[in-house]
Amino acid sequence: MTTAPPHVAVIGSGPAGLYAAEALVKQTDDNVRVDVLDRLPTPYGLVRYGVAPDHKSIKSIARYLQRVLENPAVRFFGCVELGRDVTRTDLLDCYDAVIYSTGAMVDRHLGVPGEDLPGSVAATDFVNWYCGHPDAADHSFDLTAEEVAVIGVGNVAVDVVRILAKTVEELHQTDIPEHVMEALAASKVRRVHMVGRRGPAQAKFTTKELRELGELPGVSVHVRPEDMDLDPASAELAESDRHVRGNVKVLNGWTGEPAGDRPRRIDVRFWRAPVEIVGTGRVEGLRLERTRLDESGRVTGTGEFETLPVGMVLRSVGYQSVALEGVPFDERSYVVPNEGGRIVGPDGVVPREYVAGWIKRGPTGVVGTNKSDAAETVRNLLADLHPDGPRPARTIEELLESRGLRVVTYADWLNLDAAEIELARSLGRGERVKLARWEAMRSACHPG
Structure with missing residues (x-):
């Protein structure tokens, strides 16, 4: 009697989830069935909804991930949400194993007074909006402040600064939705302050991303010379670390007063900690305290304050994952406790459940980091499988049909893909223009 190939569910179709699907296929020589479930009708996760629209080379990763979904052993189930449409118990009834790769979807807070004022927003919301995420399609941002x-x-902060500083003419060939382009066209923003609590040696952006700010036409970039004073530890880091050395070199080139009379300006400000977002009824300013590193390398305030006259504050201080119902979760580190991707609960390793990506390790690394991360999880999953163990009690098709759910298949997604490409052609706007509203996306998936 031939043993049926293992049937594995991957929850989340971003890079981590699709790299996990790819690893399952490769490590079993195609002797596997993989179902990739996502609450959205579109695959690719942060490649579609997190990578900046003007970074076309990074967005091209989608073409690689597309090949994973085209493998006959892999199926896509869009518009299926864990916790709403299916439960953890449902998944364990339908599959031999489950990999959760739901990423890190929530922004961290500053924890300062005034953070809830209108005009104080998460950069993730702003990114979702200009990237065409359906949850953010009807968000509005007041871009009337200068x-x-x-x-x-x-890098997320740099992306947001760059989008704010660019003209709509410079964004015309991107996939930004039409309604977002209209809002950006009306923007009165002329000066953007990018603020960091620590110094230039501790900044997290990459040199390539940083350098792009200085290449924007019509934009001057300014760094105060005193912000580039490096303490001995930072100076040593700038000498020994190629990444830090590159950043410091670029930033030093922007010190002093910006040359020329350019219509837009970016101020990169280090050693400033937000202490209050001020305003009556909405954001009218941002109060900052000058900082320094103490003897132990921790940030401490100096008692020197200033207030920036800004009309909007976007916080970009990190992402965090959210708990999945019934799955162990560490509320301090915001990850699912695991050993090499094997989920660990109070009583030890939880059988048949695994994690990959940011929910496994936290929001670190680049897109490609997820490939080795997923491969590790899959190796451990396959090592744990027992060929003679109990098989799934029912199929996912039976479950979804019993609940009257209409899923989006990969073929349906290709309909939406084609509609976006056609929209771009009709508007003369590059490779695609995203459909961002749920109803429009569903209609494109199921034409007629």
Whole structure:
């Protein structure tokens, strides 16, 4: 009697989930069935909804991930949400094993007074909006203020600063939804402050991303010379670390007063900690305290304060994962406790349940980091499988049909893909223009 190939569910179709599906296929020589479930009708996760629209080379990773979904051993089930449409118990009834790769979807908070004022927003919400995420399609951002602050000095912060500083003409060939382009066209933002609590040696952005700010036409970039004073530890880091050395070199090139009379300006400000978002009824300013590193390398305030006259504050201080119902979760580190991807609960390793990606290790690394991360999880999953163990009690098709759920298949997604490509062609706007609203996306998936 021939043993049926293992049937594995992957929850989440971003890079971590699709790299896990790919690893399952490769490590079993195609002797596996993989179902990739996602609550959205679109695959690719942060490649579609997190990578900046003007970073087309990074977005091209989707073409690689597309090949995973085209493998006959892999199926896509869009518009199926864990916790709403299916439960953890459902999944364990339908599959030999489950890999959760739901990423890190929630932004961290600053924890300062005034953070809840209108005009104080998460950079993740802003990114979702300009990237065409359906949950953010009807969000609105007041871009009538001339000055805006972005809190954070990582690549997401740099992306947000760059989108705010660009003209719509420069964004015309991107996939930004039409309604977002209309809002950006009306923007009155002319000065953007990017604020970091620590110094230039501790910044998290990559040199390539940082350098792009200085290449924007019509934009001057300014760094105060005193912000580039490096303490001995930072100076040593700038000498020994190629990444830090590159950042410091670029930033030093922007010190002093910016040359020329350019219509837009970016101020990169280090050694400043937000202490209050001020305003009556909405954001009217951002109060900052000058900081320094103490003897133990921790950030401490100096008692020197200033207030920036900004009308919007976007916080970009990190992502965190959210707990999945019934799955162990560490509320301090915001990850699922695991050993090499095997989920660990109070009584030890939890059988048949695994994690990959940011929910496994936290929001670290680049897109490609997820490939080795997923491969490790899959190796351990396959090592744990027992060929003679109990098989799934029912199929996922039976379950979804019993609940009257209409899923989006990979073929349905290709309909949506084609609709976005056709929309771009009709508008003369590059490779695609995203459909961002749920109803429009569903209609494109199921034409007629």
